[in-house]
Amino acid sequence: MTEATIELANEAATEALAHALGAALRAGDLVILEGDLGAGKTFFVGALARALGVPDDVPVQSPTFALLHEYPEATPPLVHSDLYRLSDPSELDELDLEALLRAGEHVVCVEWGERFTSVLGEPALLLRLERTGGHTRRAHLRGREALVRTLLA
Ligand SMILES: Nc1ncnc2c1ncn2[C@@H]1O[C@H](COP(=O)(O)OP(=O)(O)OP(=O)(O)O)[C@@H](O)[C@H]1O
Ligand SMILES: [Mg+2]
Numbered sequence: 648m649t650e651a652t653i654e655l656a657n658e659a660a661t662e663a664l665a666h667a668l669g670a671a672l673r674a675g676d677l678v679i680l681e682g683d684l685g686a687g688k689t690f691f692v693g694a695l696a697r698a699l700g701v702p703d704d705v706p707v708q709s710p711t712f713a714l715l716h717e718y719p720e721a722t723p724p725l726v727h728s729d730l731y732r733l734s735d736p737s738e739l740d741e742l743d744l745e746a747l748l749r750a751g752e753h754v755v756c757v758e759w760g761e762r763f764t765s766v767l768g769e770p771a772l773l774l775r776l777e778r779t780g781g782h783t784r785r786a787h788l789r790g791r792e793a794l795v796r797t798l799l800a
Contacts, residue, residue: 649795655784661687662694664786664798668772669698671797674723675751677767679760682776687784688758691776692727695756699725710758715742721754729758736766772798 655661672678678695680688693707699721701707710716710729718725726747733739744767748755760767772790779785788795 648789649792650787650789651795651799653786653788653799654779655786657782658690661691661784661786662697665691665694666698667798667800668794669695671794672699672723672754672771674753675748676754676771677748677760677769678754678756679764679767679770679773680756680758680776681761681773683778686776686778688774688776689729691774692756692758695754696721696725696727699723699754701725715744717753724753726753726755727758728756728760730763731759733763736763739763739766 653664655664680691682688689709696707696718697703701718701720705718705720710727711731715726715728728742728744744755744757747753748768757767761773764770770790771794772788775787777785777787788798
């Protein structure tokens with residue numbers, strides 16, 4: 648496990664980080680996103696989706712109500728979940744994210760997932776976004792050493 652902090656000056660910097668992550672992820676990887684409401688978690692996953700090849704005309708929206716969106720257009724296919732409204736790990740059963748992760752065919756991004764790592768397992772990357780200004784963010788990274796090093800480069 649390696650930790651690092653990156654200052655993001657604007658949305659383009661966040662997109663660049665997401666693109667770098669897209670190039671470093673493998674099928675079966677879990678990415679957990681943390682940070683206050685509006686920190687940029689969904690924005691980041693949207694940029695990651697583009698990096699993985701989801702066409703611009705496919706909207707990437709917050710899965711707050713559906714809990715899970717799948718993007719088969721991505722390579723590897725992308726799953727985006729948001730567990731903000733869940734309070735108990737047992738509620739994860741019907742989403743079956745564990746089975747998805749075990750199958751190892753998707754990249755799985757989970758907003759507010761840190762509370763559920765006992766079920767989901769350890770992420771390849773935990774990304775915590777902190778709002779430092781209107782358009783500036785601080786990204787706290789913790790994850791697989793090779794992956795974090797790639798993101799710092
Ligand atoms: N540097 C930046 N990085 C990411 N988002 C930014 C940045 N600057 C401004 N923003 C804006 O901040 C907002 C982040 O909203 P977003 O829905 O991604 O937050 P979230 O963390 O997913 O919130 P929630 O917890 O409600 O799901 C977007 O409107 C985005 O355009
Ligand atoms: Mg969100």
